[in-house]
Amino acid sequence: MSEFFQSNAEVIQRRWPLVAARLLAEDTSSLQADLVEGLGSTLSINGIQLTSCHDRTREAQIQAASLTESLVLHVYGTGLGDLQLELLMRPQLKQLHVHLLNGAVFALVLQLLDQQPWLNDPRIELHYAGDLAEICLPFFALPSELVLADDYNAKIRDRLISETHLTFNNREFDPQSPEVIERLQASKTLLQGDGDVAELFGSQTGRDVFVIATGPSLELHFERLRAIREQAGRPLFICVDTAYRPLLEHGIRPDFVVTIDQRISARHLPPTDTASIALAYMPMVDPHVLEDWQGVRYAAYSASPIYQVIRQQLPRGELYVGGSVIHPAVDLAVKMGATQITLFGADFAFPGDKTHAGWGDGDLGPQLVAARHWVLDGHGQRIKTQLNFRSYLCELERYIARHPQVRFYNTSRAGAMIAGTAFDPEWAV
Known part of the structure; x- marks a missing residue:
């Protein structure tokens, strides 16, 4: 067990013991993880980059800007933690719900990178997305993890994509x-x-x-x-x-x-x-x-x-x-x-x-x-x-x-x- 995983898991065990138990049971062996380098670096999981490999911070800022200044926000997918950290900089934010779309992907990230800065924030709540029957608004869904979503979270993935495409799909119905x-x-x-x-x-x-x-x-x-x-x-x-x-x-x-x-x-x-x-x-x-x-x-x-x-x-x-x-x-x-x-x-x-x-x-x-x-x-x-x-x-x-x-x-x-x-x-x- 990596040093990163041990320290990350201790936070999750303390705050969300049921989530911790499920993460410990996740099988990460089937995931192919690669380092992708550009102007910066990121992880690629099964050929899908989790974030930009050039400027993760700027990418997170653009993603955050699409969300309203609500007291409660929802993020689907964890990425490498960049969007969570960006949103937690908002002083008016009272609660940030992070919904896992692929438990194995998150378990692998926990092995490779320190996620404590956002996991320790008292405003964070951590869930498996599939535990809820419906999506929560307002949200941002990380594009990479919509592709990587696992079977358990697939129905929530489908609802997220449907909601994201709603305006585009309605373009033919202009009165x-x-x-x-x-x-x-x-x-x-x-x-x-x-x-x-x-x-x-x-x-x-x-x-x-x-x-x-x-x-x-x-x-x-x-x-x-x-x-x-x-x-x-x-x-x-x-x-x-x-x-x-x-x-x-x-x-x-x-x-x-x-x-x-x-x-x-x-x-x-x-x-x-x-x-x-x-x-x-x-x-x-x-x-x-x-x-x-x-x-x-x-x-x-x-x-x-x-x-x-x-x-x-x-x-x-x-x-x-x-x-x-x-x-x-x-x-x-x-x-x-x-x-x-x-x-x-x-x-x-x-x-x-x-x-x-x-x-x-x-x-x-x-x-x-x-x-x-x-x-x-x-x-x-x-x-x-x-x-x-x-x-x-x-x-x-x-x-x-x-x-x-x-x-x-x-x-x-x-x-x-x-x-x-x-x-x-x-x-x-």
């Missing part, structure tokens, strides 16, 4: 955008004549609902879904737009289809023989797709500012959107009165090295080869995904947490683990 204004204007006539999604709220109180997405695991369930669809007293079938065509190809007709995306076309929602299928939509959807739908249509808005003006002119019910069509599909089920919702194809990942059920690689977005990220599946193993899928997963988990009165079941362990759901023993494989 002053000419494209948005034009599309909403083109949808007005349809909106005036179509039903209000609020008419559906409370209409299925107590009924079980199947919410069907397009993840690859859906392919495991086509045969049973077709059989259940023909039964009396069956659950209600609600599917997302991209799942509609694969379901039809396997003889399964949903009760409701939910669509919100301006990129959806007749290729995804073929209008033939749709008279008995209801469509819940938001007015950013292509009006031609809506006009051709033969079944009853119900219009809805999200909380997005793009609907602020038209909502005042033509009030309609609201469905929750967190970036993906699965969110309003689930919200519709809840608002219709479901007490049990079973999720199909809600994978948020690429099990079996496939991107979607019933579609070719790249048909609905980036190809599999572009997958650079991971989540944990239902077996606790890492599985490929893309960045926006992780954000959608975070928002669904948050939604589930806000609705404890509804039981949520997942039907496959092959896709991402969804916090707040249980695996349905009749379906999960």
Whole structure:
């Protein structure tokens, strides 16, 4: 045991004995640590530099400047302690919470460098990030440790990244955008004549609902879904737009289809023989797709500012959107009165090295080869995904947490683990 580790560990043992016990159990042997030198120096862990190798202090000052002058602040990742020391220079700071994103990385840093100057400060509180279900604000997340985050802290990492990218992700939803204004204007006539999604709220109180997405695991369930669809007293079938065509190809007709995306076309929602299928939509959807739908249509808005003006002119019910069509599909089920919702194809990942059920690689977005990220599946193993899928997963988990009165079941362990759901023993494989 190094001299540095002994002195660092004594501070942690005295102040946070439970954290100390976990750090002592961390396995650092799989980490490749290298010294990287520039104008200064830093540590590289598994090829990822923890900090700048030129001017760590200046880097920490820039990072600190992005945080408000709050009494309580949160730092995710420990780095080499530079940001903590910079923030502790603020006289008004009352508490600084440091959340570990990789326990083994921190244990290794404790072996190599003296961290006592910030660990000893009485304003510091030390945690494993994964001990909390949600992120804390205001925060700064060290970029290197977002990459190095371990399995235990992965869900918090995903929430941090989603929060960091929020402004960028919302750039397409500018209410002053000419494209948005034009599309909403083109949808007005349809909106005036179509039903209000609020008419559906409370209409299925107590009924079980199947919410069907397009993840690859859906392919495991086509045969049973077709059989259940023909039964009396069956659950209600609600599917997302991209799942509609694969379901039809396997003889399964949903009760409701939910669509919100301006990129959806007749290729995804073929209008033939749709008279008995209801469509819940938001007015950013292509009006031609809506006009051709033969079944009853119900219009809805999200909380997005793009609907602020038209909502005042033509009030309609609201469905929750967190970036993906699965969110309003689930919200519709809840608002219709479901007490049990079973999720199909809600994978948020690429099990079996496939991107979607019933579609070719790249048909609905980036190809599999572009997958650079991971989540944990239902077996606790890492599985490929893309960045926006992780954000959608975070928002669904948050939604589930806000609705404890509804039981949520997942039907496959092959896709991402969804916090707040249980695996349905009749379906999960």
